[in-house]
Amino acid sequence: MSSARLPVLLGVPHDASSSFLRGAALGPSRIREALASPSSNLYSESLEDIAGLQDHGDLPLRNGAGDRAVIEAAIRDRVATGQRPLSLGGDHSITYPILRALAPTHPGLTLLDIDAHPDLYTDFQGDRYSHACWLTRTLEEGLARRVVQVGIRGPTPEQEENAGHFGVEIIDMRAWAAGKRPAVEGPLYLTLDLDGIDPGFAPGVSHREPGGLTVREVITLIQTLPGPLVGADIVEYNPDQDWQDLTARVAAKLVKEVASRMATPDSPAC
Ligand SMILES: [Mn+2]
Numbered sequence: 543m544s545s546a547r548l549p550v551l552l553g554v555p556h557d558a559s560s561s562f563l564r565g566a567a568l569g570p571s572r573i574r575e576a577l578a579s580p581s582s583n584l585y586s587e588s589l590e591d592i593a594g595l596q597d598h599g600d601l602p603l604r605n606g607a608g609d610r611a612v613i614e615a616a617i618r619d620r621v622a623t624g625q626r627p628l629s630l631g632g633d634h635s636i637t638y639p640i641l642r643a644l645a646p647t648h649p650g651l652t653l654l655d656i657d658a659h660p661d662l663y664t665d666f667q668g669d670r671y672s673h674a675c676w677l678t679r680t681l682e683e684g685l686a687r688r689v690v691q692v693g694i695r696g697p698t699p700e701q702e703e704n705a706g707h708f709g710v711e712i713i714d715m716r717a718w719a720a721g722k723r724p725a726v727e728g729p730l731y732l733t734l735d736l737d738g739i740d741p742g743f744a745p746g747v748s749h750r751e752p753g754g755l756t757v758r759e760v761i762t763l764i765q766t767l768p769g770p771l772v773g774a775d776i777v778e779y780n781p782d783q784d785w786q787d788l789t790a791r792v793a794a795k796l797v798k799e800v801a802s803r804m805a806t807p808d809s810p811a812c
Contacts, residue, residue, distance in 0.1 A: 547805040548592070549628040549774070550620060551797070553600035556609045557780075559635035559673045561666055563748040565782035569793075570600055570630040572781045576794035586802030587765070595628075595801055610639040610671065617643035617773075628801055630793075631777030633748075634661060634673040637733045638680050640775060644731065645685040648772050652726050653686040656693050656760060657735040658751035660712065662701040673778075681708040686731070690724045692763065693738030693755050715753055723763075730767060732774040732800065734760070736793060744792045746784030757792055764799045771804045 553570030560566060574597070577584070584593040601616050603609040617640050620627050629640060634657070645651060655661075655677065666674040680686060694714040705712055713722050737747040740754035779793050 548590075548595050548801055549626040549804045551595050551597045552616065552620070552627050552629045554603070554613055554629050554632040554636045554775075555600050556603050556605055556613070556632045556636055558605045558607075558609070559669065559671055560633045560748055561669075561672050561674055563780060563783065565780035566631055566633045566748065566778055567605060568781045569632060569779035572787075572790050573630050573776070573779060573793045573797065576787060576790035577797060579794075582791075582794070584798070586798045587761070588802055588806070590802035590805050592798045592801050607671065614639040614643045621647050626771070626804055627773050628797065628804065629773075629775040630797070631775060631779065634733070634735050634777045635671055635676045636777060637775055638671070638676040640773065641680050641685040641731065642683070644773055648729050648731075650687045650729070651685070651772070652688045652690070652728070652730050653680070653733065654724060654726055654730055654767070655689060655691045655733050655735070656738040656755070656763070657691060657733075658693055658737045658754055659696045659735070659749065660691060660694055660701040660705060660710070662704040662708075662710065664700070664704065677710070678704055681710070688726075690726055692718065692724055695753050696749075696751050715755075718755070726768065728768050728770045729772045730770070731772055732764070732767070734774065734776045734796060734800070735778045736776065736789060737778055739792065744789045746780055746789030747778050748780045748783060750783075757795070760796065761799050764796070764803050767803055769806065774800045774804065776800065
């Protein structure tokens, strides 16, 4: 299969917008190590060869507020040349500048957010650009036409109110357990916060919230997404919180499956 259709991999080592624990800035390098480990191979389950994935390395970030402009410019550069970014966080705040760069080229975008948390605070601990606020900023600027969240199990009244205000569709874990699944159409952007997965499978995150998705459920969701996927990110991997690189392996597996899905433009692979 052609590697030209694969996304480009971009490390975004920023965790200055984390509200509880630092460590996610170490995520990109540790996910790359897991991807390169001889414990597995570089084929997705549908036999896409991920060895052709172009790795653009880590962005030169200073882990401060100025990083947002660097992230936005880097994504804009890649979009301008027809590349589709698969970004590795970093904390979840990075998704907002990524979407600022993508939205002008992809108006009418649907955002699928796999996450334990709504990230719909207006302001968190005095930081409007916190990883708990990125989706509010995204919606205020109209960067996505539709937002669907999956895996939610940490709501608060303020965030529920903002979800209602912005029309965010939330498939929380109770609805997921009852069989509800997202019905989305492309063009799609997928943001995958690893804490959407149950901490029993993925303990290496800063905010472990029990009662989440299985790795298999997330893989199936990725494999059955309608195309096209114009970009994706995998965020919130915190190596300091991991156990025996379990979560790095989960993240590497998801890199392969997301890249494979991005390489298949139209109908799902299964
Ligand atoms: Mn989260």
